Amino acid sequence: MEFEASFLDQVVQAVCEAGRIIVQNNDKPRSIRYKGRNDLVTDTDIAVEEDLKARLSRLLPESSFLAEETSGSAFLGDLTWVIDPVDGTTNFAHGLPMVATSVGLWSKGQIVLGVVNLPLLGEVFSAALGKGAWMNGESIRVSETRDLDQALIATGFPYAIEENIDEVLAQLRAVLPATRGVRRPGAAALDLAYVACGRYDGFYERGLNSWDTSAGVLLVGEAGGNVSRYDGSPYALGDADIMASNGHVHAGLQELVARGVS
Template sequence: MARSALLNIMVNAALKAGKGLIRDFGEVENLQVSRKGPADFVSVADKRAEKVIRDELMKARPTYSFLMEEGGEITGTDGMHRWIIDPIDGTTNFLHAIPIFAVAIALERNDEIVASVIYNPVMDELYTAEKGNGAWQNNRRLRVASRKHLADALVVTGINSQGRALDALQLRQLAHITPAVAGIRRSGSISIDLAWLASGRFDGVWEAGLKPWDVAPGLLLVREAGGFVSDYAGGNDAVAKGEVVAGNEHIHAALLKSIKSVA
């Protein structure tokens, strides 16, 4: 596949951060059995990966703005472009030496996501998308799965169950949706969820309480793979609202209807 210069910059940043995370992941596996535990180490790994990404992107495009999970916002002089970065999406998985996490980067131009990269360094799965040029896993073109009925669908969500009002709502949604689908999964990384939806592994995704860096990279992947992504109201404010309902045309519509029916 042919990549633009901008997408190559993003890919190189993700791959460079990924190399460090593979090394750090091996250390986390060892720390699981230590008395100190891996929490402090993972925090350092998170910040180190974000610095690698930020430095690579800033070197290539010094006038662009940034929105980062760890480092917050940096306002550039460009006025049009903003990088949205999650250095480890799936930090809890990383913390427990579970190899389902990703480096996630999106590029926003005039408030529209135009390019994205999601990279799982342990599995060596690189997902990329550019507006109008499709979605790809390594060099394979992606399409969402074609299942039409919720009864045949494998659906993924993310529920913390920590007593917040939003968690209670999601649990009610889960109770409503579970009997209607073929299965429910919870991977622990929304970027991976959306990438696997784009690749046809999952049929539907729903989750709320998200941040822009959780939603933006995967949103473009799903849309460029022929899927639909909306907020819980069915609108186009998934990134701003931190709500995602996604799937192919049929599963998205059915999942959205189910979510709307739960108060």
């Protein structure tokens, strides 16, 4: 399905308008409930998701939703918005600004539009399939770093950390001494956007959901990067693990991460 350039602008505007809820609620007390020991949801998550669904429905009345808080068990249809209203809810609950809203549009087998908004950091990333990627309206590209020892890598930890602790630590033991460093902001959509704009040279994580990665995967691809699974096979939404990079360090990072895969 082809979309006019102005349509992406409308989607960006809708996502940014919903992001104002995060900004407005940032200094207010949080109402927190638990989906799991480390898996939080706040009233802000719900409010942003409902606001986005209303706005995006007006843009594409025929579309459906796969959204973390209110329709997380839905299926991808011919035209589906894939939404994470507040990626980094734990950060938000603790007053940290590394919070993202991720919106991807799935159309007949692929993500064709993606927006990652960082409302507390004042940055919005967008991409359209075959058209490129942007941050605050300016074109972005992945980094040119070619040597792993000069590469800054990001990662994340799965909610089921007890079940994955040995693998997580083994991977860190392999990646940390071989690179310039490892960062863990706690929001995968932000991590992928940072790979797309060249701040990170690579990223890997296990246990993510479709709404965590839908927009970010398109951002990285349109910015000239590489996205795969740990073993190098193509990544599909919902896969158990993901690796993204500038392309130059992909094989080396893949080799390092493989040392920790059980």
